[in-house]
Amino acid sequence: MLASASPARLAVLRAAGVEPSVVVSGVDEDAVAAGLPDPTPEELVTALARAKAEAVADTLTGGHTDTVVVGCDSMLSIGGEVVGKPGTAEVARHRWAAMAGRTGELLTGHAVLRLPADGGPRAVASGTQVTTVRFGTPEPHELDAYLATGEPLAVAGAFTLDGRGGWFVEGVDGDPSSVIGISLPLTRRLLAEVGVSVVHLWQPPTAP
Template sequence: MTGPRLVLASASPARLRTLRSAGLDPVVQVSDVDEDARLVAAQEVYGQLEPDQVALVLARAKAEAVADTLDDGLVLGCDSVLELDGETHGKPADAAAAAQRWRRMRGRSGVLHTGHWLVDLRDDADGGSGATLGAVSSTTVHFADVSDEEIDAYVATGEPLAVAGAFTTDGLGGAFVRGIEGDHHTVVGVSLPVLRELLAECGVRWTDLWSRPAT
């Protein structure tokens, strides 16, 4: 017997890896959300968004876009942004932007916000709640005082261009992070404790999503 299907509305290899390491085996279906357009629409309704609100709005947009194409399962959307000096930073536009970002971050601290949105598409007969709900996990990140040469070498790898905040803790950038305060999974892109709580609100036990070998 297996639990409900979990659909990950994200192309992030780190998120998928994290979920699989935790015993889950989600199906990946990437959304085609126009993030800039969604943020503009949200700002027209709610006014200027705080960094954590940006992460939640985009997570919801991704989850709901994928949910609109399905008729069953649990759909999870996530989005991460870095808050530095009250400003919101996603993936850097190019290598020059990544290097400039790191020259601002080095020796300082920022807050990595990861928004999560869960849509329950399960049928009532299967325990479906019809819920659509979300939460944000925020973690303070302390960056090392890296040199210009280290920044240039790191940017040249291409890794900072593919991730929010232009850094990782589970890859080449791990040596450039002195420490974190909060859930380290948040920095990778999906907070397992937050996801567990969202699932519980939908009536789903975390352990029911652990993948099981075929019998």
């Protein structure tokens, strides 16, 4: 079960052989952040990921099958500032002015909760993947066109790697799936921590 509305995260999991149910958590991210005493960026994204996974897990009633819930949250650290989704074209433009020609760190927090079918205690594992992103410098008309698509307004750091924003990313140092929204290597390790092999989540191969 994926506790995220992100189509990019869903696409990564589907391409990797997993077809999760999607349940949006509805977590108030500002409230979660406000409840943390001076968190590091890693602590913040991990806490948000866990809050999302727990909120979805809390909606499950008794009688469910053995269930795994995965929550994620991403932010970009650029020039000492940690930023999330810009929300407006004006903010996104400001972000790109700070990012262009520079490097930033994309942090994605992950939380995996396993709820046993017998109603036993939850098993929880969490962690953060940090990947360095090397940004190009869009021409002014290119940035105008990108902002006009609306894509950068609703994603962490005002860019995507797997969409139109990929034209303006020179490269990544680390795990590219984490930049898209969910780190497959880290998620595999967290699943193992709660006693689940990722291969047991794979969909059967489609007959040719």
